[in-house]
Amino acid sequence: xxxxxxxxxxxxxxxxxxxxxxxxxxxxxxxxxxxxxxxxxxxxxxxxxxxxxxxxxxxxxxxxxxxxxxxxxxxxxxxxxxxxxxxxxxxxxxxxxxxxxxxxxxxxxxxxxxxxxxxxxxxxxxxxxxxxxxxxxxxxxxxxxxxxxxxxxxxxxxxxxxxxxxxxxxxxxxxxxxxxxxxxxxxxxxxxxxxxxxxxxxxxxxxxxxxxxxxxxxxxxxxxxxxxxxxxxxxxxxxxxxxxxxxxxxxxxxxxxxxxxxxxxxxxxxxxxxxxxxxxxxxxxxxxxxxxxxxxxxxxxxxxxxxxxxxxxxxxxxxxxxxxxxxxxxxxxxxxxxxxxxxxxxxxxxxxxxxxxxxxxxxxxxxxxxxxxxxxxxxxxxxxxxxxxxxxxxxxxxxxxxxxxxxx
Numbered sequence: 001x002x003x004x005x006x007x008x009x010x011x012x013x014x015x016x017x018x019x020x021x022x023x024x025x026x027x028x029x030x031x032x033x034x035x036x037x038x039x040x041x042x043x044x045x046x047x048x049x050x051x052x053x054x055x056x057x058x059x060x061x062x063x064x065x066x067x068x069x070x071x072x073x074x075x076x077x078x079x080x081x082x083x084x085x086x087x088x089x090x091x092x093x094x095x096x097x098x099x100x101x102x103x104x105x106x107x108x109x110x111x112x113x114x115x116x117x118x119x120x121x122x123x124x125x126x127x128x129x130x131x132x133x134x135x136x137x138x139x140x141x142x143x144x145x146x147x148x149x150x151x152x153x154x155x156x157x158x159x160x161x162x163x164x165x166x167x168x169x170x171x172x173x174x175x176x177x178x179x180x181x182x183x184x185x186x187x188x189x190x191x192x193x194x195x196x197x198x199x200x201x202x203x204x205x206x207x208x209x210x211x212x213x214x215x216x217x218x219x220x221x222x223x224x225x226x227x228x229x230x231x232x233x234x235x236x237x238x239x240x241x242x243x244x245x246x247x248x249x250x251x252x253x254x255x256x257x258x259x260x261x262x263x264x265x266x267x268x269x270x271x272x273x274x275x276x277x278x279x280x281x282x283x284x285x286x287x288x289x290x291x292x293x294x295x296x297x298x299x300x301x302x303x304x305x306x307x308x309x310x311x312x313x314x315x316x317x318x319x320x321x322x323x324x325x326x327x328x329x330x331x332x333x334x335x336x337x338x339x340x341x342x343x344x345x346x347x348x349x350x351x352x353x354x355x356x357x358x359x360x361x362x363x364x365x366x367x368x369x370x371x372x373x374x375x376x377x378x379x380x381x382x383x384x385x386x387x388x389x390x391x392x393x394x395x396x397x398x399x400x401x402x403x404x405x406x407x408x
Contacts, residue, residue, distance in 0.1 A: 001074055003372045003406050006341075007037070009074060010373055016042045025358065025374065029365040036361060036403075040376040044070055052098055053244040054119045057188050058205040059089035060295045061283075063345060067377075067400060068092040068281040071343040072099050075404075079255030080278035083335060085266035085328060090116030092281045093259065100253040104277055106262040106269050109310050111187075111296055113261045114303055118181040120259050122245055128238050131178045132231050137161040149214040150191055150199040150298075152227040159198060159230060159302070162186055167304050185234050185241070187299050196233055200225035207295030265311075267327040275337045283345040284325060285315065286356065322359050329367035329405075336407040342369065345402045357401040369405035376401050 001009070011020050020041040027034055044066035051065040068082075068091060076082060078100035084092040085106045093103035097120055105116065140160035147156055166183050169175040175183075189198050192205035200223055203209050209217070218224070262271045266284075300307035315321040332342050344364070346356035357374050364371060377400040 003370075006074060006404070007373050010039045010041075010043075010375060013041055013043060016045055018042055025361070027358070027361050027365070027371075029362045032365060034365070034371065036371040036374055038357075038374040038376055040378065043375060043377045052094075053241055054094060054098075054122070055091060056241055057089050057115055057119070057184075058192075059115070060207045061286075062089050062091055063283055063400065065091055065095045067345065067402075068095045068343075069099070071279060071281050071341070071402075071404075072096055072101060075341045075343070076101055076279040078253060081276055082279045082281065083272065083277040083332075084280065084282045085269060085332065086282050086284050087112050087116065087261070088283075090119070093261070094119055097257055097259070100255060100257065101279075102255065102257055103259040103261075104272060105259070106264055106266060106272065108263065108265060108312055109296065109300075109307075110263050110305060111300055111303065111307075113263060114180070115184055115187065117259070117261060118177065118184040119241070121177050122242055122247070123178045123181050125235070125239055125242060127178045128182060129235060131182060132234060135162065135165050137230070140164060146211045148225070149211045149218065150202065150225065152225045155198055155225070155228045155230065159186075159190070162230065163302050163304070181238070182234060183303070185237050186230065187302055189230070189233050189237055190298050190302060195228075196236060198228050198230055198233065208298035210294075210297075266331070267324060268331055269335075272335050274334050277335050278337055278340045280332050280336060280340075280342040281345070282343070284328065285312070285321075286347055318354065318359060321356075322363055325360060326363040326366050329364050329369060333367050333369055333407055338407055340407050341372070342405040342407070343402050344405065345400055347399060347401055355401070357403050360403045364403065364405045368408070370408050372404040372406050374401065374403050 011022065013020055018041055020039050023038045024035050025038050027036065044064060055065045072082060072095060079102070081102040081104050082092060082096035083104035087093055087105035087107045090105060090112065093105040093116055097103045103120065107113070137158040138161065140157050141164060142160045144160065151159065166175060166179060169179055188205065189196065191197055191199040191202050191208050193201050193203065197205060200218065201221060202214055202217060260272070262269060264271055297307045315324070329342070336342060344360055346360055361371050
């Protein structure tokens with residue numbers, strides 16, 4: 001699809017009963033002037049079909065699978081490579097894979113690969129059940145009494161035994177796809193607010209509160225962690241994730257869908273070849289809106305990593321954010337094929353006073369990219385956001401705002 005064909009598609013879009021509102025945005029970067037249209041409509045919605053069950057892994061600030069699907073469907077073809085330099089839980093890569101595209105992904109946090117890779121090669125439930133029966137959860141060495149704020153002592157013993165099993169298998173080079181799947185599911189059962197999680201009641205499962213905060217929650221709710229058997233919870237979540245999966249359906253694709261997932265700096269990822277991707281769909285850190293280090297401390301502990309030592313970018317000054325995003329877009333300009341596209345999702349932050357898409361336009365032009373259009377997809381916050389006291393135009397982003405660039 002050419003740039004003009006894509007613009008026409010956006011302008012004429014009315015799938016959910018509303019028409020596109022257009023507003024020109026005039027920009028000037030280093031003496032170069034241009035006008036890029038902002039197109040506002042409902043382009044994907046919660047009323048749309050449910051996403052594939054393999055996506056149901058919680059992660060802070062992740063976007064809906066319908067967002068990358070919108071661009072993958074229109075700006076790539078089966079067999080093309082689709083890249084995300086800030087992959088998080090891997091929404092873009094998994095959706096690309098399910099649509100017959102080759103997944104390329106990167107994240108500075110090793111947790112991301114641990115969360116995504118098993119879902120690109122899922123095992124059978126029978127294999128999961130058999131492996132869980134083989135693992136001895138009765139013995140553990142680590143003593144981490146602070147975590148008793150979240151878990152019954154016997155539950156914590158099982159969690160640590162499972163953690164130590166995976167770390168040993170990894171050191172020995174024996175960690176296989178079934179182990180990786182069980183580890184991924186266990187990570188996503190560590191803490192949450194329903195009986196399906198290993199923990200006592202805590203806040204939503206896409207991040208972990210501090211031990212001090214959990215002790216306060218326990219005191220306020222007058223709760224004491226009860227024993228939770230981790231095996232049946234892993235099996236139940238595995239069945240839920242796999243309910244839509246049918247590996248045989250991939251036989252309809254004749255292309256190489258082997259993934260490449262890296263753990264590098266998004267500003268300069270030499271592991272991803274030049275001109276290797278047709279499309280990028282990504283969402284970078286939004287200034288200081290989300291603290292990914294603090295959110296993922298418990299998950300990183302489970303895989304043997306200190307999250308405080310991961311060099312995850314946190315920006316307070318817009319100038320610093322712009323400088324980093326310009327460098328990221330310069331590397332994407334190298335990675336994306338000529339006439340390929342970049343869909344760069346941001347949001348309005350700081351009570352709606354900062355519209356980051358306008359900053360992104362400047363970064364992209366400096367990186368040598370051609371702005372095509374800005375999509376603004378209105379959305380309501382999820383129950384998870386509301387549970388944290390986040391409301392529209394207060395503490396988070398009120399819309400998906402995507403700048404689409406073409407690589408000339």
